[in-house]
Amino acid sequence: MDSVKEFPVEICRLFPVLIETFQDALEVTWHLLRRTEVEHSRSPGRSRNNWVWVDSGNTNIYGALQGFDPARLVSIMKVQDIKTSLVDRLVFLDRLYVENSGKLNDITGLVTVTLGTAKGPTGTTEIVVGLKRIMGMAHLEPETAELNNNGGM
Numbered sequence: 001m002d003s004v005k006e007f008p009v010e011i012c013r014l015f016p017v018l019i020e021t022f023q024d025a026l027e028v029t030w031h032l033l034r035r036t037e038v039e040h041s042r043s044p045g046r047s048r049n050n051w052v053w054v055d056s057g058n059t060n061i062y063g064a065l066q067g068f069d070p071a072r073l074v075s076i077m078k079v080q081d082i083k084t085s086l087v088d089r090l091v092f093l094d095r096l097y098v099e100n101s102g103k104l105n106d107i108t109g110l111v112t113v114t115l116g117t118a119k120g121p122t123g124t125t126e127i128v129v130g131l132k133r134i135m136g137m138a139h140l141e142p143e144t145a146e147l148n149n150n151g152g153m
Helices: none
Strands: 009-011 013-021 024-040 043-049 051-055 067-082 086-098 113-115 126-130 132-139
Touching: 009 043, 024 067, 043 067, 043 132, 051 086
Parallel strands: none
Antiparallel strands: 009 067, 013 024, 024 043, 051 067, 051 132, 067 086, 086 113, 086 126
16 A cells, blocks of 8 residues: 555546456446445445455455455555556455355355454455456445444444
């Protein structure tokens, strides 16, 4: 993140990501990643931060998730290298902690993820990655120990 601060950065609120259609690599669809800092009409009082799947580069981790890291989008950036004038698209993410090494829950048949600060390893859960590592939007909600199980959102 420190090296990103050295270059001109443009913060984006919406960014399209080209995704291969499930089970047919010849077809593609667009996922519109959104990050808003103000509340939106569907959830009054809350900003919108899409959940995404991030390719970890290692298909042998996270069990059933096959190396995909679930994360919440914090920021979308266009960063320009002042020496070469090349523009790179980066995303700032807050990763979730994958419980039980990504094994399916016996009762629900789902993988359980939680906010990293609750049960996850020590250290930061925030990372900056290139946009190409985003594999698509994720439809999930982290589980918490709270009575209302709202994921602290």
